[in-house]
Amino acid sequence: MDDFSEEIEDIDLIEEDEVEAEAIPGELYEHFRVIVDKGQALIRVDKYLFERIVNASRNRIQQAADAGCVMANGRPVKSNYRVKPFDIITVMMDRPRYENEIVPEDIPINIVYEDQDLMVVNKPAGMVVHPGHGNYHGTLVNAIAWHLKDNPEYDANDPQVGLVHRIDKDTSGLLLVAKTSDAKTNLGLQFFNKTTKRKYNALVWGTVEENEGRIEGNIARNPKDRMQMAFFTDPNIGKHAVTHYHVLERIGYVTLVECVLETGRTHQIRVHMKHIGHVLFNDARYGGHDILKGTHFSKYKQFVNNCFDICPRQALHAMTLGFVHPRTGEEMLFQSELPEDMTLLLDKWRGYISNRELE
Structure with missing residues (x-):
């Protein structure tokens, strides 16, 4: 981690220690995985994921696909890839998945x-x-x-x-x-x-x-x-x-x-x-x-x-x-x-x- 990253990581940290896994350069980490149902009709992968990943926008999914992070059966696919029955669809990122996903909560601020x-x-x-x-x-x-x-x-x-x-x-x-x-x-x-x-x-x-x-x-x-x-x-x-x-x-x-x-x-x-x-x-x-x-x-x-x-x-x-x-x-x-x-x-x-x- 470079000096800039260390400085920003350390600014005004909260009391409760947050232990997050460090990313390994070149490594990809699985954030989402699903095996497509046998009765699934052909559908674009971005639409398919949008309907299944909570709090993810379709635009963000398309960006992930453009970056090679959306995979079908272990190979990167574009947003217009048609999902087929029994496909294994995964979303892979260059950072570990957070232990605790942040869920929107209706709290006054x-x-x-x-x-x-x-x-x-x-x-x-x-x-x-x-x-x-x-x-x-x-x-x-x-x-x-x-x-x-x-x-x-x-x-x-x-x-x-x-x-x-x-x-x-x-x-x-x-x-x-x-x-x-x-x-x-x-x-x-x-x-x-x-x-x-x-x-x-x-x-x-x-x-x-x-x-x-x-x-x-x-x-x-x-x-x-x-x-x-x-x-x-x-x-x-x-x-x-x-x-x-x-x-x-x-x-x-x-x-x-x-x-x-x-x-x-x-x-x-x-x-x-x-x-x-x-x-x-x-x-x-x-x-x-x-x-x-x-x-x-x-x-x-x-x-x-x-x-x-x-x-x-x-x-x-x-x-x-x-x-x-x-x-x-x-x-x-x-x-x-x-x-x-x-x-x-x-x-x-x-x-x-x-x-x-x-x-």
Whole structure:
């Protein structure tokens, strides 16, 4: 896999590991197979497959045939091939079949912007981005597949279209979706070349002393806990990662910061902020669901537990997304308001600190 592919694969990966088989160069993989009934009348193979393959457009099947991926009795055939009784019809691709085919599901999604090439979606916290490991349904990808089910050019199971980057299940905010392969290639290159604009708001434990800073250090799987990522100074371990941060507001024992990603690694903000001693508020995976700063009074402990209930996930929101439109060349910039749980959380902390100052 080349550097470009690795970079795009690693951008903002979701928490749940997705284990997919790697393609072997020159190898073909069977995606569909059927033995034609003995009573089948002569029919074009593209029409025959269209009636049998769920969520596949006739145009997409014709493209597969033109590429030599549709076979009858082990030999490639064109779209106008007439299927005969007892033919063995297969669809062969140059990539392994997904373990879990993406099925369109009627799930509401917040579409901020959409045109013929792309969509910008505002994902709520708690929604898994892509099916995998216990989350095979109800994901954002399933919802997008439903929204675009009548678009003959969009195949939810084709990796050449779809999400350009990802965010964790319990992170809210803006995501970019490519509706065409050309758009995904163009937008993917923008992420690879680090020309996109991505800003996150995060509430972290402790008082961040410096008004702004830069965190640089490789990120790799934590050898002691494979569900975590970890910070490494050894350049031979993990992948290079850079996060810039800027303090927006100091609120007693927590700080609201804006984080700007220069790279896009798994759990990057969560790992980098922990490295400098400021774990994200209520980030259970990295210890932020414990009371890390403050007093030992029971009243304070009750207050923090109430805060955990208000925002029952890591307080992280993908606020800003900017890129160049792949077709028009126009600079596109989108802003997302803080979700209600984070807004209520901040207001509760502000109220608590104000009351303490009056005492």
